[in-house]
Amino acid sequence: MTTLADPVPGGRPGEVERATALGAELSLGGVHGIVLAYVDTAGVGRVKTIPTAALASAAAWGVGMSPVFDTFLANDHIVATEVLGSPDGDLRLYPDLDRLVALAGQPGWAWAPVDRVGQDGERHPGCSRTFLRRVVADAAREHGLAFKAGIEIEWSVGLDSAPPGEFVPAATGPAYGATRQVELSDYTADLLAACAAQGVDVDQVHPEYAPGQFEISVGALDPVAAADRSVLVRQTIRALARRHGLRVSFSPAVGAEGVGNGGHVHLSAWRDGTNLHAGGERRYGMTADAEAFAAGVLARLPALTAVTAPSPASYLRLKPSQWAGVFTAWGLETRECAVRLVRGTAGRRAEQANVEVKPVDLAANPYLALGCLIAAGLDGLASGAVLPEETDGDPARRTSILRCWPIEVCAVFRNTMIK
Numbered sequence: 564m565t566t567l568a569d570p571v572p573g574g575r576p577g578e579v580e581r582a583t584a585l586g587a588e589l590s591l592g593g594v595h596g597i598v599l600a601y602v603d604t605a606g607v608g609r610v611k612t613i614p615t616a617a618l619a620s621a622a623a624w625g626v627g628m629s630p631v632f633d634t635f636l637a638n639d640h641i642v643a644t645e646v647l648g649s650p651d652g653d654l655r656l657y658p659d660l661d662r663l664v665a666l667a668g669q670p671g672w673a674w675a676p677v678d679r680v681g682q683d684g685e686r687h688p689g690c691s692r693t694f695l696r697r698v699v700a701d702a703a704r705e706h707g708l709a710f711k712a713g714i715e716i717e718w719s720v721g722l723d724s725a726p727p728g729e730f731v732p733a734a735t736g737p738a739y740g741a742t743r744q745v746e747l748s749d750y751t752a753d754l755l756a757a758c759a760a761q762g763v764d765v766d767q768v769h770p771e772y773a774p775g776q777f778e779i780s781v782g783a784l785d786p787v788a789a790a791d792r793s794v795l796v797r798q799t800i801r802a803l804a805r806r807h808g809l810r811v812s813f814s815p816a817v818g819a820e821g822v823g824n825g826g827h828v829h830l831s832a833w834r835d836g837t838n839l840h841a842g843g844e845r846r847y848g849m850t851a852d853a854e855a856f857a858a859g860v861l862a863r864l865p866a867l868t869a870v871t872a873p874s875p876a877s878y879l880r881l882k883p884s885q886w887a888g889v890f891t892a893w894g895l896e897t898r899e900c901a902v903r904l905v906r907g908t909a910g911r912r913a914e915q916a917n918v919e920v921k922p923v924d925l926a927a928n929p930y931l932a933l934g935c936l937i938a939a940g941l942d943g944l945a946s947g948a949v950l951p952e953e954t955d956g957d958p959a960r961r962t963s964i965l966r967c968w969p970i971e972v973c974a975v976f977r978n979t980m981i982k
Contacts, residue, residue, distance in 0.1 A: 625655025823880030859943015888921025
């Protein structure tokens with residue numbers, strides 16, 4: 564469980580001593596540097612690195628970083644707002660020691676997510692990790708709720724020998740085909756070994772639908788830790804690919820046509836150790852609170868996609884009849900609906916039942932995405948929202964269902980990108 568406390572200049576009680584011991588342990592294991600990682604508003608991973616011997620100082624006083632990155636675009640162009648985007652000011656990056664891990668895919672390096680704090684010790688309003696942590700803390704205090712979350716990671720594997728700007732799939736064969744698994748057997752085996760060494764429990768890793776595409780599903784954690792894990796696993800996938808002479812892309816759309824890479828989010832709400840999505844009296848075993856939570860997410864999806872599907876490439880992925888969840892509808896394990904109730908296997912539903920949100924991709928900042936999804940669900944809970952009639956089958960083939968936000972928006976973006 565990730566701590567819900569904000570960093571404190573000088574370190575929380577015992578933290579500097581702990582950092583000193585951890586730094587010494589890492590050094591004995593051959594680790595020379597630590598990657599301090601966060602994700603900016605554009606969904607881009609940003610880092611600073613420190614020598615292992617500097618971990619205790621970083622835990623006490625942080626490491627300097629400009630706040631201007633909150634207004635960086637994905638292409639590193641800078642925009643400005645009334646409060647952000649100038650060359651003024653400074654922040655401190657404080658590593659979360661609970662999430663510190665030696666990188667199996669990058670020998671000699673360790674990794675830790677950071678919270679960003681102002682020079683005065685106050686939390687930085689642009690820190691998405693702090694935002695998610697506070698949403699989770701508010702839900703616990705006001706509603707007695709805890710959450711488990713998981714983020715699926717889909718990525719495309721190409722040949723590093725391909726010309727710059729071109730994607731050449733590194734594996735052949737059909738979707739979910741055994742051929743792909745064989746051709747990239749060494750790479751995926753190393754990925755499983757690296758995840759195990761880093762304490763990441765993997766549910767499955769397999770070839771996906773698009774050329775050269777794979778997916779990894781990892782165990783659910785509290786939302787902050789789940790977002791951390793998403794960043795860590797992507798760092799590992801990318802690092803191992805380089806060592807195997809491969810190139811990877813997490814872009815929602817590697818090309819203008821075909822199926823893109825998703826980052827579907829799985830969420831379950833818990834109270835007093837009980838999963839609210841199973842064993843209830845509402846449809847398919849949902850409790851009233853679980854249904855209201857899912858209804859709140861569904862009702863806010865048109866706005867939520869600004870966070871969960873934030874790039875132009877996102878709308879090349881969001882196409883009907885490709886399991887991308889482009890209709891504002893829900894269903895029982897219906898892959899064309901934006902919100903999918905996953906009941907789990909009979910006998911394990913109390914542990915497995917959850918809500919999957921499908922119009923999410925890896926261009927999103929995972930901390931912002933999870934925080935906003937939970938906030939929308941809590942809004943539904945507060946208002947006692949009820950889910951509408953469920954949808955089954957492919958909504959694109961039914962004239963009676965409302966065609967919603969992504970259809971028109973996707974067409975605009977696709978036409979713009981293709982031109």
